[in-house]
Amino acid sequence: MLETHDLDVDTAVSAEDALVYLNDHRPDVIFMDHLMPGMDGFEAVSAIKNNPATATIPIMMYTSQEGEVYVGQARALGAVGVLPKQVEPVEVSKVLKSLRVIGSNVERRVQKDDVEASSTSGEFPNLETLDQDLRTLIQDLFVQQRAVLRRDLLDSYETIATRVADEIRAPEPEVAEDKSIGPDSSIPLRLQIAVAILSLAALIFAGLYWQRERSWQDLQQQNASLQRMYIEQQAVGDENAQQVQTQLRDYQQSLGAAHAVTLNTIEWAANQSSGYAFDELPLGDFRLSVMEELSSHLEAISFVGQVRIETHVGDFCMTSAGANGYRLTDSEVTTLQCDRLGFAPSEAFELGLRQSVAFANFIKMADTRPAARIRFDIVSLGNSNPLLEYPDASSGVSAAVWNDIAMHNNRVEISIFPDGQ
Numbered sequence: 001m002l003e004t005h006d007l008d009v010d011t012a013v014s015a016e017d018a019l020v021y022l023n024d025h026r027p028d029v030i031f032m033d034h035l036m037p038g039m040d041g042f043e044a045v046s047a048i049k050n051n052p053a054t055a056t057i058p059i060m061m062y063t064s065q066e067g068e069v070y071v072g073q074a075r076a077l078g079a080v081g082v083l084p085k086q087v088e089p090v091e092v093s094k095v096l097k098s099l100r101v102i103g104s105n106v107e108r109r110v111q112k113d114d115v116e117a118s119s120t121s122g123e124f125p126n127l128e129t130l131d132q133d134l135r136t137l138i139q140d141l142f143v144q145q146r147a148v149l150r151r152d153l154l155d156s157y158e159t160i161a162t163r164v165a166d167e168i169r170a171p172e173p174e175v176a177e178d179k180s181i182g183p184d185s186s187i188p189l190r191l192q193i194a195v196a197i198l199s200l201a202a203l204i205f206a207g208l209y210w211q212r213e214r215s216w217q218d219l220q221q222q223n224a225s226l227q228r229m230y231i232e233q234q235a236v237g238d239e240n241a242q243q244v245q246t247q248l249r250d251y252q253q254s255l256g257a258a259h260a261v262t263l264n265t266i267e268w269a270a271n272q273s274s275g276y277a278f279d280e281l282p283l284g285d286f287r288l289s290v291m292e293e294l295s296s297h298l299e300a301i302s303f304v305g306q307v308r309i310e311t312h313v314g315d316f317c318m319t320s321a322g323a324n325g326y327r328l329t330d331s332e333v334t335t336l337q338c339d340r341l342g343f344a345p346s347e348a349f350e351l352g353l354r355q356s357v358a359f360a361n362f363i364k365m366a367d368t369r370p371a372a373r374i375r376f377d378i379v380s381l382g383n384s385n386p387l388l389e390y391p392d393a394s395s396g397v398s399a400a401v402w403n404d405i406a407m408h409n410n411r412v413e414i415s416i417f418p419d420g421q
């Protein structure tokens with residue numbers, strides 16, 4: 001059915017094969033079955049949306065599963081909608097057009113991508129690219145959700161109409177005196193009942209349609225207002241742009257998580273003691289106490305998702321300590337007198353993964369627990385992403401100033417990512 005639209009279609013027999021395929025490919029859209037060998041469709045959607053490299057690829061569930069509960073679960077995990085396996089070809093065409101895979105939208109999307117590629121410049125190119133991706137993603141989601149709402153409304157109409165038809169066809173009581181209203185009645189009782197039921201159904205249909213159209217208009221107005229505010233603030237600078245991004249993120253989180261403020265507070269508290277000393281393990285017993293307290297707060301609010309532990313290593317000015325390795329250089333000397341200044345990238349990466357036995361056991365127990373609700377991901381960035389920039393070492397800056405900057409860069413950052421966002 002997809003190949004009739006001159007599309008390049010690749011298939012995978014299982015969710016695991018699909019995840020391997022996505023390591024090297026970026027399709028325009030994914031049609032996901034629910035029942036597959038190994039991982040099911042929901043688990044595959046969650047894995048794809050949790051990966052930043054594939055999170056923006058729209059996913060349409062293609063399954064025989066039905067019901068509002070199933071549709072709600074699919075959308076909560078990140079799917080844009082659900083297509084039944086008995087879907088008509090014209091319905092598939094509408095979905096592909098709304099996702100800008102076929103039709104005139106494809107040409108406009110290619111032209112738009114070319115313009116964006118040529119115009120992405122300035123001091124913050126990554127921020128401009130993020131802006132365009134967010135706008136495109138939000139617009140696509142609104143268009144797709146409107147199509148799904150219309151389809152659900154039509155299904156509701158058909159269900160109520162079928163029920164009314166069954167009631168009209170129901171056998172009449174055999175009591176003779178109930179077959180008519182009176183001897184002078186010219187309209188059969190069955191016809192009067194049918195007219196009353198159809199009138200009531202028409203009122204219900206009109207109310208449902210008006211309510212859904214009103215909700216869609218409100219969402220469009222909110223989206224347009226948010227985009228206008230973002231565009232106006234973008235030129236102000238990095239600080240204001242960061243503020244707009246925060247507002248956009250808060251707006252999106254408010255749609256799917258009522259406890260976003262609580263999660264932000266817990267994350268902030270966990271990062272208040274992010275630094276660690278030169279001779280201290282980045283993931284030692286102190287960090288273990290932080291993670292235990294963090295897990296306790298997350299379990300109290302029934303959190304389900306990922307906790308990312310990101311380690312950073314500072315490039316210290318060091319003096320040789322013989323068999324004991326290196327120690328910090330005395331503060332009164334300069335960087336020109338350091339026996340060693342910083343670490344090689346590979347060495348800094350390994351230093352960032354050092355952890356105590358108790359910390360390692362805590363992480364292992366959490367990851368192997370059946371149906372674990374909190375997943376931990378440890379990432380070492382070594383010395384590749386310093387929080388503060390170092391001065392020119394050849395200028396003879398004092399070791400005290402240099403190592404103070406290195407202490408700020410010697411840190412552990414914790415981020416919380418709830419599932420379905």
